[in-house]
Amino acid sequence: MTQTNTQFSIDSEGWCEQARKVPSPHHNQRPQADDISLLVVHNISLPPGEFGGPWIDDLFLGRLDPAAHPYFADIHHLRVSAHCLIRRDGELVQYVPFTLRAWHAGVSTFAGREACNDFSIGIELEGTDTLPYTPAQYAVLASVTHALQQRFPAITTERITGHSDIAPGRKSDPGPSFNWSYFLQLLRPI
Ligand SMILES: [Zn+2]
Numbered sequence: 001m002t003q004t005n006t007q008f009s010i011d012s013e014g015w016c017e018q019a020r021k022v023p024s025p026h027h028n029q030r031p032q033a034d035d036i037s038l039l040v041v042h043n044i045s046l047p048p049g050e051f052g053g054p055w056i057d058d059l060f061l062g063r064l065d066p067a068a069h070p071y072f073a074d075i076h077h078l079r080v081s082a083h084c085l086i087r088r089d090g091e092l093v094q095y096v097p098f099t100l101r102a103w104h105a106g107v108s109t110f111a112g113r114e115a116c117n118d119f120s121i122g123i124e125l126e127g128t129d130t131l132p133y134t135p136a137q138y139a140v141l142a143s144v145t146h147a148l149q150q151r152f153p154a155i156t157t158e159r160i161t162g163h164s165d166i167a168p169g170r171k172s173d174p175g176p177s178f179n180w181s182y183f184l185q186l187l188r189p190i
Helices: 055-060 135-151 180-187
Strands: 038-044 084-086 092-094 120-126 160-162
Touching (some): 038 135, 120 135, 135 180
Parallel strands (some): 038 120, 084 120
Antiparallel strands (some): 084 092
């Protein structure tokens, strides 16, 4: 299995140059600006199980229309975000610079340390816990991860985790549909 990952780069302000930038107001400063040492993989789809609409952008920008779908009435008020979203076709969208704190993890613990938003980067895959992610999503996730590990070396491969691992019982994403062994294989140097 060969895979040539595209080289991605991160600018001085923490934006990935290959991403479509959609700045979200849902962010703030990290308590320790230089403490970026965890990568959290998530999934999201809006409405659940449907792909391709504008709704994820709208949620992360705080402008989701509660009348557009019954599910949205329950979530439109949430002030949440992630650093990035990788859509089904591999499009990379970035909402928050990696240097700042996005609001993706909620109540969470990694290796005994709480409040993972403080020291992590959150990447959403457009998807569900049960439907396989696309090859384009894995390829882009690997490229982003490689760029992040270059820029933030404290994010070792052992410090890449799933939302379900840092919030067990509360969160289930990225779910059994995420193929960790395939993803980690893509991260290895070719
Ligand atoms: Zn999540």
